[in-house]
Amino acid sequence: MERTDDLGALVFRLGRRLLAMEQPILARHDLSMWAYAVLTALSDSPMRTQAALAASIGADKTRLIPVLDELQRRGLIDREPDPADRRVRLLGVTAEGRRVHGSIQAEIRAGEDEILAAVPAEDREAFLRTVAALAPR
Amino acid sequence: MERTDDLGALVFRLGRRLLAMEQPILARHDLSMWAYAVLTALSDSPMRTQAALAASIGADKTRLIPVLDELQRRGLIDREPDPADRRVRLLGVTAEGRRVHGSIQAEIRAGEDEILAAVPAEDREAFLRTVAALAPR
DNA sequence: TATTGTTATACTCTATAACTATA
DNA sequence: TATAGTTATAGAGTATAACAATA
Structure with a gap:
């Protein structure tokens, strides 16, 4: 298949389109993309x-801190020192966090x-697969 | 097909992977991603x-200016006032720019x-298609 | 008065390094 | 001395608004 655009450019543009679709949804719930990513990760485990x-x-640990502060303040995550090693913070999602x-x-x-x-079902399956x-992690 | 990760997250991660692959190549040629995007666009027309x-x-016009300054300085693009309307700058890629x-x-x-x-040929075709x-423009 | 390009500025995002508290 | 988390700070990237030149 001859490619006209670089794959990187196409993926970049699709990413922007998806972000533009998500932004108003997240704004309605007053959450940033990173806050949503945290909830997703902690809902998983x-x-x-x-x-x-x-x-x-895939975030820097320092830029997560204000995000965690806010999520904790709003009661969406649990974040407490591990009694066995009080340096570490045990993290989990609350019932309300899971609901949101x-x-x-x-x-x-x-x-x-x-x-x-917009794309045929067969292509859609192969695309998602x-x-x-190809996405890391 | 049941999806575990959001499509947005997958596309975001794949985009980062592609960018990481491209970065050393661009650095070797001493060009930014935006400079490369400009060369791609002008090579097209x-x-x-x-x-x-x-x-x-999909860039802001103001943040393109230093990029164009640099590409012009290095002789990779042509950029001259239109004689018919000297407010506008006619833009094109030079032979050297096309080569690079x-x-x-x-x-x-x-x-x-x-x-x-890493993916089977049939999936690859459907994926690229x-x-x-889905990518805008 | 409107438009193209430019400059100046401010704002957001991100990473680096220094600090604290625990171990 | 090493590690988890936090804070402070600086840097990059980006957008906003003011400005200059031309129409």
Whole structure:
């Protein structure tokens, strides 16, 4: 298949399109993209350190701190010192956090489905399979 | 197909992976990603205004100026006032600019092929077709 | 008065390094 | 002395608004 545009440029533009779709949804729930990423990661499984969480979502540990402060303040995550080693913070999502995450994710999935509706079902399957295979982590 | 990760997150991560692959290539040629994007756009077709160029690559017109200054200084682009309307700058790529762009693009394509080699040929075709269809512009 | 390009400025995002508290 | 987390700071990237030149 002869390619006219670089794959990087295409992926970059698609990423921007998806972000533009997500932005109003996140804004409505008053959450940043990173806050949503944290909720996604912690909904998947709790973590024992902030550094591990940062690594798992590809963020710097220092720029996660205000995000965690805010999520904790709003009661969306649990964050408490490990009694066994009080340097580390045990992290998890609260029931309310899981609820908020679920409702945002449902809206985002609907937006994605709308975008994906433009391509034939077979291509869509192969596309999703391939993106998942090529994306790190 | 049930999706575990959000499509946005997958595309974001793949974009970062592609950028990481491209970065050393661009650095070797001492060009920024935006400079390369400008060369790509102008290689495709010359443009009559900087604003049109900025819009075509999804950049702000003000942040393109230092990029154009540098590309012009290095003789990779032509940039001259239109005699018919001296407010506008006619933009085009020079022979040297086309040569540089071609050699960078070849390296980037090779890197992309290496990444794409991990997926079966049928999926690859559908994937490329779909990314191109979903990416704006 | 409107438009193109430019400059100056401010703002956001991000990373680096220094600091604290625990071990 | 090493590690987890935090704070302070600086740097890059980006956008906003004011400005100059031309129409």
